[in-house]
Amino acid sequence: MKAKLTVRGVEAIKPGAADVIVWDSELAGFGCKVTPKGKRTYFLYYRTKEGQQRRPTIGVHGPMRPEAAREIARRWLADVAQGKDPSQARTQDRVAPTVRELCARYIAEHAETRKKDSSIRNDRRLIDAHVLPAIGAKKVVSVTRADIAALHHALRATPYEANRMLAMASKMFSLAERWGLRPDNSNPAKNIDRYREEKRERFLNSAEVARLWQVLNSDAATSKASPAAIAAIKLLMLTGRRLNEVLGLKWAWVDLDAKVLRLPDTKNGALLVSLGDAAVAVLAELKASGRDDTYVIAGQRKGAPLVNLQKPWRALRALAGLDDVRIHDLRHTFASIGAGMGMSLHMLGRLLGHTQAATTSRYAHLAQDPVRSAADAIGAELMRLTEASDQIAV
Structure with missing residues (x-):
């Protein structure tokens, strides 16, 4: 069955004993599936450049209107024309690791094998206190420089803490590139200015x-x-x-x-x-x-x-x-x-x-200080000698 998919037309499709498919007459490959229970979903049918068939779901009717689904289908078809596979990209995105998972791998494969216990404890503290609450649920590949800059800015009242967190984040995302979790040269923690740290040196007199x-x-x-x-x-x-x-x-x-x-x-x-x-x-x-x-x-x-x-x-x-x-x-x-x-x-x-x-x-x-004291002592002695010399001359 083929017809232009509109809100009225989609809602008029009657469920059958099996799935009912209605193809859009305006955009090839774009369609709507109605299940026997009446659920209506939009999808796109296409073939990859290798000839593999794909039929990914675009969205569910109701929350999504047919016009919006058609526009997404057009974008996907443009990607297919360039040799891309939108369905595979969506699958990869769903299984892509989160920042929480990156943090766990960073601790297990980097910190615990290369750092001392005190440094590991500090990394865990920074992760639990700052990184996870802010971006733990985000996909590693979707974290932006703005995300890290905002996290760094939130800690501006404690510059040392903010800078340590930024350094750790930079290392984590550098490893993410090495592990193939982000594109090369995409570290979102790079090119963020560190806060100035006031060196505090208190000596007891x-x-x-x-x-x-x-x-x-x-x-x-x-x-x-x-x-x-x-x-x-x-x-x-x-x-x-x-x-x-x-x-x-x-x-x-x-x-x-x-x-x-x-x-x-x-x-x-x-x-x-x-x-x-x-x-x-x-x-x-x-x-x-x-x-x-x-x-x-x-x-x-x-x-x-x-x-x-x-x-x-x-x-x-x-x-x-x-x-x-x-x-x-x-x-x-x-x-x-x-x-x-x-x-x-x-x-x-x-x-x-x-x-x-x-x-x-x-x-x-x-x-x-002792060098200065020695110089003062020598200078004072020289002055004493010159004064003594003047007295003799008189």
Whole structure:
């Protein structure tokens, strides 16, 4: 049966014992199918360039009018004329992975094989907190630069967080290209300007160091924090190590006789850390306590480390009147004291475990302090000599 498909004409088609097909007289291949139960759907019949027959559904009558269905059919036929297969494209689009699935694959195939545990945890946090709520349901191939820019903009109040999310998204979509999930050179996270990050470097001065150390050795401290937490903060001060390196420290890596820590896996790989006498004393006291045979900073459960130092740190820094000091500032303080004593940037880099000189260069202005003092002393002595010379001449 053939007729021009109109709203009145389609609704007038009577259902039969089997499907009833009415072909449109205006556009070849465009038709309407009516099932025995009266459901009316528009479709297009065509052959691919390989000669395969296709009959994809365009839409259901009611929500879709015949004029709109005919226009879609025309576009599809134009694609067919160019050698494309609209039906296959729709199938591929239906099974195309979502951003949620890309995130899962990114974690499993990239992060978990190439990143450290702390970085994996941070990636999971960024994904769960920001990426999935915003674009998790979108198809990977349909994500645009505007989508990522909007997500980045939504985090503008926390520039560091926004930029870390953007960097992770860029890597994910770069991998999506490599895995054939997006066309090459289509990364939607590229060419988005990062927010400016203000570097926050807080160094404790000599009075603050003395005040904090006094608090750590006070009765007030033991009422606010466990001995393990107090010892952890002391070690952070005395070694300049990162928080995860101290909390994850195992006795198997500690050599008190040689005064070293042999860390098998830090941010920059395996590292040999030299210990000063004060740090050795803290470690020896922990060893003598026999609290745990595996971890230096023991947690509540035997054989498990302390996993969170933030709560005791907030309580202890409050006792010392240092509410604006972060745990990581203890590492900055360790470096700043070394720089103030005239240690070279190369030596500081060795102590901190930096692999790039640029990372240590932030302390360059502090390393100049003793040099400046020496220059002042020499200048003052020269002036004293010249004044003495003038007196002799008179």
